[in-house]
Amino acid sequence: MYQPMLYLHWKQIRVALIPLVVASFGLPLVAVSGLGPAPGSTATSLSAYGIVELTRLWLPVFPALAAAIGATLALSAWNWDHRLGHVYALSLPLTRVEYALLKMGAGMVLALLPALAMWLGAHAAAWAVALPEGLNAYPNQLAFRFLLAIMIAYSTLFAMAAGTVRTTLWIVGLAAAFVVGGLLSADLVLTQVGAFERFDVVGSVMDWLYRGTGPFQVFTGNWSLIDV
Amino acid sequence: MSNAIELVDVGWTADKAFALSDISLNVPMGAIYGFLGPNGSGKTSTIRLFMGMLKPDRGSISIFGRAVPKDMKSILARIGYVPERPHVYPMLTVAEQLRYHASFFRLWDDGWAKELMGRLELDADRKISRMSKGETGKLLLLLALSQRPDLLVLDEPTDGLDPVVRRDVMAAVLDYVSETSATVFISSHLVHELERICDWVGVMDAGRLVAELPMQRFKNGIKRLRVDGAPEVLEAFPFVVLSRHRDNGSGSTETWIVQGWEAPMRYQIETLGATLRDVADLDLEESFVELLRSFRPSTTAGAD
Numbered sequence A: 001m002y003q004p005m006l007y008l009h010w011k012q013i014r015v016a017l018i019p020l021v022v023a024s025f026g027l028p029l030v031a032v033s034g035l036g037p038a039p040g041s042t043a044t045s046l047s048a049y050g051i052v053e054l055t056r057l058w059l060p061v062f063p064a065l066a067a068a069i070g071a072t073l074a075l076s077a078w079n080w081d082h083r084l085g086h087v088y089a090l091s092l093p094l095t096r097v098e099y100a101l102l103k104m105g106a107g108m109v110l111a112l113l114p115a116l117a118m119w120l121g122a123h124a125a126a127w128a129v130a131l132p133e134g135l136n137a138y139p140n141q142l143a144f145r146f147l148l149a150i151m152i153a154y155s156t157l158f159a160m161a162a163g164t165v166r167t168t169l170w171i172v173g174l175a176a177a178f179v180v181g182g183l184l185s186a187d188l189v190l191t192q193v194g195a196f197e198r199f200d201v202v203g204s205v206m207d208w209l210y211r212g213t214g215p216f217q218v219f220t221g222n223w224s225l226i227d228v
Numbered sequence B: 001m002s003n004a005i006e007l008v009d010v011g012w013t014a015d016k017a018f019a020l021s022d023i024s025l026n027v028p029m030g031a032i033y034g035f036l037g038p039n040g041s042g043k044t045s046t047i048r049l050f051m052g053m054l055k056p057d058r059g060s061i062s063i064f065g066r067a068v069p070k071d072m073k074s075i076l077a078r079i080g081y082v083p084e085r086p087h088v089y090p091m092l093t094v095a096e097q098l099r100y101h102a103s104f105f106r107l108w109d110d111g112w113a114k115e116l117m118g119r120l121e122l123d124a125d126r127k128i129s130r131m132s133k134g135e136t137g138k139l140l141l142l143l144a145l146s147q148r149p150d151l152l153v154l155d156e157p158t159d160g161l162d163p164v165v166r167r168d169v170m171a172a173v174l175d176y177v178s179e180t181s182a183t184v185f186i187s188s189h190l191v192h193e194l195e196r197i198c199d200w201v202g203v204m205d206a207g208r209l210v211a212e213l214p215m216q217r218f219k220n221g222i223k224r225l226r227v228d229g230a231p232e233v234l235e236a237f238p239f240v241v242l243s244r245h246r247d248n249g250s251g252s253t254e255t256w257i258v259q260g261w262e263a264p265m266r267y268q269i270e271t272l273g274a275t276l277r278d279v280a281d282l283d284l285e286e287s288f289v290e291l292l293r294s295f296r297p298s299t300t301a302g303a304d
Helices: A002-031 A048-056 A061-083 A096-128 A139-162 A165-190 A201-210 B043-050 B072-076 B094-102 B110-119 B133-146 B163-180 B191-195 B215-221 B263-270 B284-295
Strands: B003-013 B019-028 B032-036 B058-063 B066-068 B079-082 B151-155 B183-188 B200-205 B208-214 B222-228 B240-246 B253-259 B275-281
Touching: A002 A061, A002 A096, A002 A139, A002 B094, A061 A096, A061 A139, A096 A139, A139 A165, B003 B043, B003 B183, B019 B043, B019 B058, B019 B183, B019 B200, B019 B208, B032 B043, B032 B191, B043 B058, B043 B151, B043 B183, B066 B072, B079 B133, B094 B110, B094 B133, B110 B133, B110 B163, B133 B151, B133 B163, B151 B163, B163 B183, B183 B191, B191 B215, B191 B284, B200 B215, B200 B284, B208 B215, B208 B284, B215 B222, B215 B284, B222 B284, B240 B284, B253 B284, B263 B275
Parallel strands: B032 B183, B032 B200, B079 B151, B151 B183
Antiparallel strands: B003 B019, B003 B058, B058 B066, B200 B208, B222 B253, B222 B275, B240 B253
């Protein structure tokens, strides 16, 4: 059951996934492309500080690419089932949970492809640049973070996309209402009464989601391929 | 357990405009059950209810004696389903779709699938997105039959297909049934298609099951009578007068459409002082139309 499901997901997504896999391989190389060794030298002409600063320009692109891959995997997983009204899926002798898990598992395996490409690209990039003393390349860590970010984006969007359009719109609407309503109330009301610092609800939730041990921390953590 | 499908007082509301009300339906084991009704009468919704795709608001459903939707997984393993609209993945080829489908069904018969593919003239390497409606219809039937199901549920399986494909599809179904004595539930608004093959018939109209009876009784039980000199008010008869109207320009002659007619009943008409001029059989389509007319408020029995 699993293998045909994996194959089906691959057939559904391959046109979109292949360019993303290529991008995953190329991104680390592009990120270090300005750091080539100085002519006649084995080391780059840039200072360690300059190298770190230059590679940091590309840092937002890594989590964005991971999120794009996760979204593509999640939406393609349910796209055709939604279009077919789930009639076919519901006529198969499986519980709904079993069916969703099979689909989820297929996407998880496909997520390994861009992560592997990132790992190879990061190693190639690390190999291509002669780093001054004090700097190190972290290709394994970068690729692992990339994989985790894809998985988080995929799982979140997979769960949202599994519902009906109405359910998804409700979730997105509630989240948007919470953020917008929270921001407005925080800015317009709490600031007026001088209680903003104590009752920054949206800020607290965002901190919990994106920092420390929050589920989306992987997106805001350290994406540096080259660091001290 | 004598019924393959059993619905008891099932109700389901789609929206303000449409609901299924108090459907009690029994499909005997081994029967070929024709499910007739005009478009929008609730045939597909009823099928989706007993396939576990919709949840009834009230009533109970069982298939092979097992409760729906509680035992759906084991029930679906025994059902071959051809839905109203094509539901296969267009990016796959025929062979890939067969492999995908086969992986879910323990009783999948690969040899028979190949044989059927040849008989239905389907190309294994053909991409589904490039197939015609007729070819897709044949593929859906191929998938359903190759599971070796105990129950075949066919929702308008030949709708929109040309006569040649329609004949191929029905022939494949009949071959399977003659070989396995499986139960078949087939919905259609094409009355003639069901007339030849079904032994039971259920008729839906506006969300209600208005009739359920053996096909033979349905075919023979509805007649057109021409009666002279009938009184305005009819006494109770052992048959049901579905409709009556005065013939144009023929004085006192009326045409009655009756259900449950038997030849000896002519004497009861004559005791009213009326004369029975002739009795004609209706074909299934005429019977179907008259039956529906009798259930609709604007053209109730006795209306002119």
